[in-house]
Amino acid sequence: MISMTTKQIAPYGSWRSPITADALLAGSIGLGAVQNSGEDVFWLEARPAEKGRNVLVHRQPDGTVRDVTPAPFNVRTRVHEYGGGAFLVTADGVYFSNFSDQQVYVQGVGQEPQRLTNRPDCRFADFVLDQPRQRLIAVGERHHSEAKEPENFLAAISLENGEVTTIATVHDFYSSPRLSPDGQKLAWITWDHPHMPWDATQLWLADIDQAGNLSNLKIIAGQAGNESIHEPQWSPDGSLYFVGDRTDWWNLYRYHKGEVDNVFPLDAEFAYPHWVFGLRSYTFVDTDTILCTFTQDGAWQLGKLKPSRKQLSILGLPYSNYSSLCSDGKTLWFIGSGPTTSSAVVALAVEAQETEILKVASDFTLDPAYLAQPQAISFSGDDGQTAHAWYYPPTNGDFRGPSDALPPLLVKSHGGPTAAAGNSLSLKIQYWTSRGFAYVDVNYGGSTGYGRDYRQRLNGQWGIVDVADCVNAARYLADQGLVDGEQLAISGGSAGGYTTLAALTFHNVFKAGASYYGVSDLTALATDTHKFEARYLDGLIGPYPERKDLYERRSPVNHADQLTCPVIFFQGLEDKVVPPNQTEMMVQALKAKGIKVEYVAFPEEQHGFRMAANIKKALESELAFYGEVFGFTPAKN
Known part of the structure; x- marks a missing residue:
């Protein structure tokens, strides 16, 4: 130095710097929305050099990286205008929302995208696969020219013909449909005007019959109307987890056998504000091991949580921000960044505690x-x-x-x-x-x-x-x-x-x-x-x-x-x-x-x-x- x-x-302000606008943007991309299917991992790249096109990228277990969605496809949804949750990875391929027409496309491995839906009045986001009933469940947003504002609903999208069926529509907003491991229950979140999702939301649970209809609907959290609930996820044993702030902090909770308990009370936030769909601040390694990120005093940490022991251990990684966590039980994938490190897609070997950088947001050193x-x-x-x-x-x-x-x-x-x-x-x-x-x-x-x-x-x-x-x-x-x-x-x-x-x-x-x-x-x-x-x-x-x-x-x-x-x-x-x-x-x-x-x-x-x-x-x-x-x-x- x-x-x-x-x-x-x-004079201050006049200093010559190697951090020029050109250098800042050269090779620079936005990274987001990591998902995995087994050992295969996918993420979105927002590329300024391609006019901001969002490209789905796939990394195979052997390290091969390839673009999935060809130009001009742009993986981006406009539900709630801010979007998020624009794609879903499955064992057979991917489903995604295309920005230009807001329709859902399906793309098999090694194939070209094919349009699944034909509903120009609708937008879709936050997909989950309902394999037993051969459909996607998603958040839908219907735009009527004569309506004052669009109608939000839970949509079922047939994998056979793309037909869209409404399965829930009473509330102003819907989010986070999540299907139980046995396919028999569906959880989701709603909220209504004038609330925002960080003010007051409700977590719902319902049974699903063979025909795909919802029954026995009930609110399991947020009944009082003064709690902000995010990120419902099912654990491998069929317990429903979620993040709620009934104690002033967004802590992690579990719903099991009709009871709700705080998994690990802490003066810390275990979630982000719900501006976009598809946020994931925690993921399961196994039934009793959760990898989660939380923030105290403005900086995020990554922890390993054992719910049965009420035990949280900190993983000392060189990052101060974590997002989009997902795991196959052996590897954790996430987007991480720190005070000296640019945003990157990172793979963490859970047992060995070794990391590998899969993609960095900027080539600039x-x-x-x-x-x-x-x-x-x-x-x-x-x-x-x-x-x-x-x-x-x-x-x-x-x-x-x-x-x-x-x-x-x-x-x-x-x-x-x-x-x-x-x-x-x-x-x-x-x-x-x-x-x-x-x-x-x-x-x-x-x-x-x-x-x-x-x-x-x-x-x-x-x-x-x-x-x-x-x-x-x-x-x-x-x-x-x-x-x-x-x-x-x-x-x-x-x-x-x-x-x-x-x-x-x-x-x-x-x-x-x-x-x-x-x-x-x-x-x-x-x-x-x-x-x-x-x-x-x-x-x-x-x-x-x-x-x-x-x-x-x-x-x-x-x-x-x-x-x-x-x-x-x-x-x-x-x-x-x-x-x-x-x-x-x-x-x-x-x-x-x-x-x-x-x-x-x-x-x-x-x-x-x-x-x-x-x-x-x-x-x-x-x-x-x-x-x-x-x-x-x-x-x-």
Whole structure:
């Protein structure tokens, strides 16, 4: 590593870095949704170089890796708009939802995909094979042109002719149909407006007769309407497990012989918020061995749980984030990442405790001299509670800032807002820190990973608590002498974009900001969004239109006269979650005031950017924008 005495002195923000947008994206993919069939393992790769196409990849036991789904097939569902659970692996082949037509396709080993369903009015996700009855059971979403919102239901899809039959439809939302090992029982989750799945869900259980009909339906958890239940799974012995937060924390529970018990009480979260289908935070090795991931203080660990002994042992792997766990009893497969390691598909030999990397998300190798290490920080919120964040100092092996200057700070407000910032390696974060920015990723009140009470800090307080925590994170770092209090910027996407705009509008702490497909008009969001989030704001703000006053009071677009600093906006023009008019109203309001504003629109993008050229343009445009505002010239590299 180059010593401090030989480093070049250059203004913060102007440092030359090997982490360019091109290098960041070259060979970079998104990894997700690992499944296995015996010793064969499959995963999804989201490829920016192929305009974000999601490709199903298969690794055979001999190590051979091949693409399963050929172009132009894109394995992605739009159920709930956010999707997830887009494919199912079986011994005979795969079933998947194709993005362009949202139909289910079947693909036998070595064969081309064949369309199974012919229901252009329907979307499907979260598949399970009902082999005895030769059908798939899935979550369906029916879109009627004359209906106010789509209808969600449990669907049975015939493997013979693709005919779709509704087997359950009373509730607003369905998720996680799971068939018992003997094929005689079905478990699933429901919830209804105005709740979100992290607020209140119900776990159902029913018998299935030979004809495939459900009978003896009963709720086995969530009867009181104040518990969030996720991830039902059947153990090899036929017991039903699930994750619930009746003790404030998402712990693992078992339903057996009519009784529910907490498998291992712990002040930790054993699940993620249910934004997408197909999440798996635990899996069975055998009847009395569960491999599970859980988080405490913002970092995830992997554990081996013995339910009969109430014993949890920690597996010391070099990761701080785990997802999509699956196992054949001998090997655990998962997606893992850590502070110094990019996301990867990992195989763990359970007995030998040896790991093998099957696929990495990025081919980019980062010299440790340019790697900013995340530091957990805590600070007081306006409501007197402790808030949390990950802080990254500016780090570059070749440069240091002037001795009489402090670095600019970029505050990141994560999306959701019911989500969380982790400490896994993010080359996008390192893009900033290696150029001389300090960076803080805020887990404001409402974030997951700190218990139900912490999540509920945001109830009725969106635009208040989250904004205050981001402001206080910046002030805390400035007070500590770590950053320049006159060069504070904030950036966020989607719900994080709203927090960004609210912070810029209602506070005078930040000198610049970047909104990625951010909400500016809460009233428009309440009246023009998709079904999954149609009543989300009831909990975050208040019922609409009864509390229209709150929506108007907290909407940045209504108070653009209070925003006095430069802002850059990024927006996909095909976004159905936060429609472009949200951004365009704010841009016009700022232009009318003469505030420095830039608007970067991407015609083919939706909610979140997937195309390499667009991701590059957004990064470089944001950096150049801050350079103009803070008075530095970004390095040309």
